[in-house]
Amino acid sequence: MLIVINPGHCPGEDSGAVNQNTGLQEADVVLNIGNLLAGYLENVDYETKIVQLNDLNEICDVANGCGADLFISLHCNGAESTQANGTETWYYDQSEEGESLAYCIQEQIINSLGTTDRGIKSAVPHKNGLYVLTNTNMTGVLVETAFITNDSDEQLLADRQDDFARAIARGITDYIK
Numbered sequence: 131m132l133i134v135i136n137p138g139h140c141p142g143e144d145s146g147a148v149n150q151n152t153g154l155q156e157a158d159v160v161l162n163i164g165n166l167l168a169g170y171l172e173n174v175d176y177e178t179k180i181v182q183l184n185d186l187n188e189i190c191d192v193a194n195g196c197g198a199d200l201f202i203s204l205h206c207n208g209a210e211s212t213q214a215n216g217t218e219t220w221y222y223d224q225s226e227e228g229e230s231l232a233y234c235i236q237e238q239i240i241n242s243l244g245t246t247d248r249g250i251k252s253a254v255p256h257k258n259g260l261y262v263l264t265n266t267n268m269t270g271v272l273v274e275t276a277f278i279t280n281d282s283d284e285q286l287l288a289d290r291q292d293d294f295a296r297a298i299a300r301g302i303t304d305y306i307k
């Protein structure tokens with residue numbers, strides 16, 4: 131079982147969403163969560179590969195070229211309104227496996243972190259298709275862990291990265307079982 135972990139964006143090149151009060155950057159948060167997640171998955175004997183690149187096309191090439199079984203993209207959400215908050219997990223349109231994986235991860239995060247459950251969502255090509263989901267061949271999900279632009283979600287993203295990583299790892303193992 132080879133699991134590709136794709137922390138979104140790229141520190142130093144593309145910060146992703148940023149909290150205007152604290153300066154906390156999405157690219158850094160998801161890299162830390164991704165590294166922690168890889169550790170937990172390796173503890174239960176899954177192989178992992180972390181791919182964080184500025185070029186979405188290259189990310190897909192790496193995932194498709196390395197024989198990955200699962201693809202996990204990690205992001206923090208951002209919105210104009212600082213009120214928007216919560217967790218959502220995306221899967222590729224009509225992929226039953228993706229839907230199941232998304233459900234398992236979503237459940238673990240909302241139960242562990244207590245974030246608002248925004249649900250699992252289907253990414254439909256040419257409508258709301260997320261590039262890395264529509265251009266990778268294996269079962270994949272994109273996890274919007276929480277809103278970095280919301281101050282209470284931001285505190286979780288700053289202080290409880292390990293809990294996010296553990297929750298996502300449990301979601302993945304729930305799915306594989």
Ligand SMILES: [Zn+2]
Binds near residue numbers: 138139156
């Ligand atoms: Zn992002």
